Amino acid sequence: MVNSMTGYGMSKEEIDGMTVQVEVKTINHRYLDISFRSAMSLMKLEEEIKKFVNSKINRGKIEIYINVANKKEMNHIVKPNWDLIDQYIKVGKELKEKYQLDGAYDLKDLQQLEGALEVEEVQIEDSNNSFIMSVVKNAFEDCLKMRQAEGKSLLTDLSKRIEIIKQNVDSLEALRMLVREEYQVRIQQRIKEYLKETDYVDEAKFRQDVVTLAEKGDITEEIIRLKSHISQFSDTINQKDGAIGRKLDFIIQEMHRETNTIGAKSTDSKISVEVVNMKSEIEKVKEQVQNIE
The missing domain is CATH 3.30.230.70 (GHMP Kinase, N-terminal domain)
Structure with missing residues (x-):
């Protein structure tokens, strides 16, 4: 819940x-x-x-x-601090005698002496x-x-946003071959530039290296993990009991990490648009998750 x-x-x-x-x-x-x-x-x-x-x-x-x-009954009572008042008066008399001072304490003076009156709380x-x-x-x-009413509003908003993220992932899956192809082209261009400086090429090794490097540009694993995170997120927000905020925060951080990886692997404009849209929704979800118990 x-x-x-x-x-x-x-x-x-x-x-x-x-x-x-x-x-x-x-x-x-x-x-x-x-x-x-x-x-x-x-x-x-x-x-x-x-x-x-x-x-x-x-x-x-x-x-x-x-x-x-x-x-x-009154919640507080005022009591005189007799010991302290006696000391004030005693010192006052000593000052009068030593310095030949006139005057005497009146009620107003005694009330203003620090600590002369104490306010006590009446015990309940x-x-x-x-x-x-x-x-x-x-x-x-x-x-x-x-808290429960606001939680329902959060659930509605999160469900809507996680569905948008799911649609973004589906779009990325449809475009994923573009990432691999463009990555392979970039690698081939770099290797050709390198080959200009040598006369010998091991064709078999060359092809294997291109395939290996191209696989690094494949976003299939990131898409699989994103789908898993989306499923976990949906299952978690529909739990009936327990605090789920920390778990949701962890899942959304993982989703953000996978999205960043996809963005780093591709320069295709269509994929970049989907990545930007996903990041925007993920940030909004992250903000909402911070308020979930």
Whole structure:
């Protein structure tokens, strides 16, 4: 099955005055990379969420945002750091006495002292973990639906492009004798130029060398391999399960390599046109494959 690595999902639910909102964003990545943004008290759910994600997604960069708001309770409380305030006041008195300074601390001064007031996060009760996890799962299901929908669009596009490439290969197969013939002519011309410098020619060896070199200009093997790669590509995008992106990327690289070899063997304009068209489609396929899980 073709699944895109790009997706977004969101779920927001409330229970007993507590609202939990979860957002999930997924983008392209070579491996599975999961990151969290949530209250520190929710980090205890990290391992459970990772196990769930691993059961649903094989590859991609996953960003999870969890926000919890409670109408009955504040999410944060402010507390004075008494020890630090005592030190500030003690040092202040010592400075006044030593340098005969006037003035005294007021409330505004104390509030502005660095570290005098501490903001603490209110711990979320463990009893809420199962509810929070259910919201996380709903957000992921929403995200997976988007990945699957985009995957269907990718499948349609890839199927169309791989069919165009197949037609290019069929055209090259029909033209392949041109490559061998023109390569043989080029070799003969070079050998004739060489023979001008010698008086003796071993006719049998000459013919054998021409045949051997001409075979190097044959694109039959490249066409056979391209057909095999096209078949493998089609089979892979129609698999029902598993991550297929890396395999498709490897296959398309091999197709690109075989196409380059054909282009290097021929100077025929018709073949060159087919090679250019194939390269164009292969590049487009390669770009699409980068987004497949």
